Amino acid sequence: MKKLFLSVFASVTALTAVAGGHDAFWKSAGQPYKGVTLQGVTENTPPGQFVSEVLAKDFEKLTGIKVRLETTSWDQMYDKAIKDMEANTGIYDFVYIEQDIIYSYLDRDFLVNISEGLAANPKLKAPNVDFADFTTFIDYFKNGEGDVFGVPMEAFIKVYLYRKDLFENTEAKAAFRARYGYGLEPAKTFGQYRDNAEFFTKFCADQGMDCWGTTVQGHTGHPASTYELLETIFPSFGVYNWGINMDNYQASVENGGQLNGGRAKAALRFWTGLLDFAPPEALQSTWSEVGASFAAGRAAQGWVYGENAAWIATDAERSRVVGNVGVSLPPTAEGVMMQAASGNGYIGYFDGGAFGIPHSSKNKEATMLWLQYLGQNEVQADWAIAGGRITHKATYSDPKVVAVDAKADAYFTLMRDTGYLFAGAPPYPFHGAGRAAIDPFIFKALAGELTPEEALDQAAAAVDELMKELGYAK
Amino acid sequence: MVGSKRIPWYLLSPTIVILLIVGLLPFIYVLIVSFYNWNPLGKSDEMTFIAGDNFRKLVFDEDFLLSVWRSIKYAFTTLFFEFIIGFLLALSLRESFPFRPFFRIVHTLPLVVAPIVVGSIFKLFTVSGFGPLPHFLKEWFGYSFNYGRDAEQAFWMIVFMDIWHWTPFVTLTLLAGLSALPKDPYESAKMDGANGIQIFFHITLPMMIPVLLVVVFIRLMDSLKAVDEIWMLTSGGPGVETRLAGIHIWRSVFESRFYGYGSAMSIFLLYITIVICWLLYVVMTSKQNESNA
Known part of the structure; x- marks a missing residue:
């Protein structure tokens, strides 16, 4: 009994330490950018609304970095994002990149190489975010060298x-x-x-x-x-x-x-x-x-x-x-x-998109932090339930997702098991x-x-x- | 003395600078781009000077010319109805009747609604399956209304939307003009035994021509470049039946990224607008000159 108690206590302490450690990272990494406002644009969809209404607020509480995300119609979103990137005005710090438009954006050199950015600035690298944790959907947002230009926010x-x-x-x-x-x-x-x-x-x-x-x-x-x-x-x-x-x-x-x-x-x-x-x-x-x-x-x-x-x-x-x-x-x-x-x-159709950072952004470093915040395993389950999207391998086995999967006639299981049949x-x-x-x-x-x-x-x-x-x- | 001559220019200079920046410079830029082949989605995204080729191309571009024709048809149809209804309302609102201020305010309300919102309202009102208009047309008259399929219905729907939105502008402007007309000619006409219709056609209408010109020009220019309301309601459909010139240019420039060709189309549309307004000006002022003579 004593052994059981000790092992449970040790596990809880370890988990708390890890969670606390991550909180500490976001707080310290966000400190230099406190008060900065990041502006983004995305389509008005369930995953986009969850980012705007939940994740942006959580991130602001932790780091002091404000995130303002416009959720608008599909055509308006592209209109605004592309005009901003073409004119180099720097209105948006992050934009939604649908899987099908990424090739145009890369061709026109609109986006920041996030892998390179994080490698050049190790202080910004979140310890609990690893691009290897994502499903293969992230491959759509890589260049030939395997560098990431967009952090997947939805895939379905x-x-x-x-x-x-x-x-x-x-x-x-x-x-x-x-x-x-x-x-x-x-x-x-x-x-x-x-x-x-x-x-x-x-x-x-x-x-x-x-x-x-x-x-x-x-x-x-x-x-x-x-x-x-x-x-x-x-x-x-x-x-x-x-x-x-x-x-x-x-x-x-x-x-x-x-x-x-x-x-x-x-x-x-x-x-x-x-x-x-x-x-x-x-x-x-x-x-x-x-x-x-x-x-x-x-x-x-x-x-x-x-x-x-x-x-x-x-x-x-x-x-x-x-x-x-x-x-x-x-x-x-x-x-x-x-x-x-x-x-x-x-x-x-295997649809989805990522958030990328335009070259014109004036807050690239703070935005890299924000995009990594969205790339944590910890935020994925609730986001998946709200938006029917999964971008991380581990999300499929999360108990919350498994419970919804049962109610949704195994939609998530279908996506995991047969996703390779779609493109x-x-x-x-x-x-x-x-x-x-x-x-x-x-x-x-x-x-x-x-x-x-x-x-x-x-x-x-x-x-x-x-x-x-x-x-x-x- | 020299200094006093310069003062008006000093006072005007901020306005001139702002006009140059927001009006003339973009126009010059569009004019320059219209002589280039430029599409960032092309294999080469360089700008290539092609002289007047874009203009030569658009003269044979059936899709664009049809969109211009649709715009002209739309502009004159809306103008006709807005003008008639607006004039009748202005004449009515000039008279004294109970709750006149209330009616004036209510009548003006559509003007303060943003075009994109007007489009949304009409969409909710008319969408098949959910909207009250198709529901009651079917329920009461057995009439099937679906502007997603029927080109005629779609055209008249966008016309009706524009009339609803902009007739109050016509009314208000004409009302201001009517209120400013001198009373003497009316009194003389009445003493000479003229009836209401004679007074309208021989006194009111000729004296109102300067105001009418303003109204016609503003509404015509607005209608010829209409985009947002129609975009919200039909997005140019069904097919391309409500794809007016503005929407056609928007799609060419912002979807297909033909910046050079899109600029040429914009310049051409501006030219068409100026020509139509000039023709109307000549016709209307010649009428006025005839009546003055």
């Missing part, structure tokens, strides 16, 4: 969410079998997905429920819809890297690309066809509205960004479908899963321009102004033309 996969209560409804199961001749279950193929969508649209209407068969991120004027097609639907049909040939940067089939190939056209036809079974708001929905629609119980299934999955499944104040959310891998075309498993393709955006330095060239044709296809075939033929021609103009076409 875009998953297939479905309403368990609807899929397990006995009446629905019987009606589905009677109509389609096979059993109702979460979709693994696109045929199943379409049948489910059609069935639940009618089933919900018959039951007097405000519910439709599927979500569609189909805003007819916002890039969110292009992203859903290029990064979620295309890969699951076996069209990778936006259908652009990585060797010669051409998109049309005649020039070696796939953007207007048979698979791409089938993908767009399938996706726009889902609008018949989507809630009326689908054509005005970006990623945020899709999450909100699903949380409001207005869709039976859909592709939803993982940052929304945890709160939709567990937060009863914001979600009407708590306890009824099923999480699964998205449906794929034949052969795609095998390609992804062998590393020759991917089935969907971020291709490393295009022309990312924004490339996507903007495709946008109008996808918008027109969604609005019914162009057929999917016409839209992709015109989009491929526009991308080929753009690549010539930008000097990438070979």
Whole structure:
């Protein structure tokens, strides 16, 4: 008994000493920068809100360094950050870098090399932060030499969410079998997905429920819809890297690309066809509205960004479908899963981002401290629960995360075990321009102004033309 | 004596310096950039001098020209309705009736709302599935309203939003003009037996032309460069149906990073705006000259 007591006492003392030691580090390291205000900008998402409302305040209490984080819309965020970095005005000390834009930023030398900065100033190096603790997602933010340019703040996969209560409804199961001749279950193929969508649209209407068969991120004027097609639907049909040939940067089939190939056209036809079974708001929905629609119980299934999955499944104040959310891998075309498993393709979007320090920042050292504060293992669990994001390997086994995982139909486990099947955006330095060239044709296809075939033929021609103009076409 | 001649220049100099910095210098910069090929996302992010190539290109750029045409259509449609409604409201608010000050204040409220907020309000009001407008149109009239799909609805929605937001400006300006009109011509006209319509067309309207010119120019210039409200409501969709010139230029410059070409488009839009305003000026002042003669 005495031995047990002593060992417990020793463990508690050791843990307290470590924790206290870390507090002491932040206090002493932050001392020279006390009173400094760090200004940042990020997208208004659950992980961003947690940083702004919780972590920034905790950091200020410890170090005396104030952190002001603007959480704004996706387009505003980029607009502000890029203008600041281009003009070298130094308004922002840290900016959100989405995985897909990092290549443009590195190409344009916008960002501070954090690894080099910490190596040059060992006093700033937090003892409890090690970049090796991060998941492989951090690799997206490294250069060829392995130096880190962004500290990951969120990483998640875009998953297939479905309403368990609807899929397990006995009446629905019987009606589905009677109509389609096979059993109702979460979709693994696109045929199943379409049948489910059609069935639940009618089933919900018959039951007097405000519910439709599927979500569609189909805003007819916002890039969110292009992203859903290029990064979620295309890969699951076996069209990778936006259908652009990585060797010669051409998109049309005649020039070696796939953007207007048979698979791409089938993908767009399938996706726009889902609008018949989507809630009326689908054509005005970006990623945020899709999450909100699903949380409001207005869709039976859909592709939803993982940052929304945890709160939709567990937060009863914001979600009407708590306890009824099923999480699964998205449906794929034949052969795609095998390609992804062998590393020759991917089935969907691995999204996320990091905070980086612009060269124009006037408080680089204090910002390095702040970004390391966000990179501690200790802050990860609560952040993961609030934002459905995981950037550290150890977070998956944290008891708090494990408990939420159980309520969220093992979303975090799915991300850990199958994350390798997903991929971020291709490393295009022309990312924004490339996507903007495709946008109008996808918008027109969604609005019914162009057929999917016409839209992709015109989009491929526009991308080929753009690549010539930008000097990438070979 | 020489010193006293310089004093007005000393007094004006801060204003001139500020105007140079915030007005003329950016314009000169944009003008210079418009003669270059410059895209930081390109393989080479260097600025290359290409003389007038950007301007030559935009004359054949169907997407841009269509966006200019949409802007002109939008500007004249909004101007027409704002002008008619604004004039009627100004004439009404000039008369005395119970609670007139209250109505004047309420009527002015939209003016103090930021355009981005106006866009948000209209979005919440009109979004399919949640907004009250589509709900009641369907419920009461069986009319399906979804500006995410229907180009006509999207166009009229942005027109309506602009009318709601800016008609009070037209009313207030015209009201100020009406209040300043001399009373003698009206008294003479009444003594000569002129009726209300004759008085309006032969006295009020001709005397109001200077004020009308100001209103028309300001609203026309504003409408031709409209971005923020429309950005919030439709982002230029469905497809590109509400992608007016301002949004088209914004996307070219800040999404695709065509700084040189975007600058050329901006200069061209400015040129179009000046030409339209000048034509209107000529037409309206010639009417005034005719009536004076």
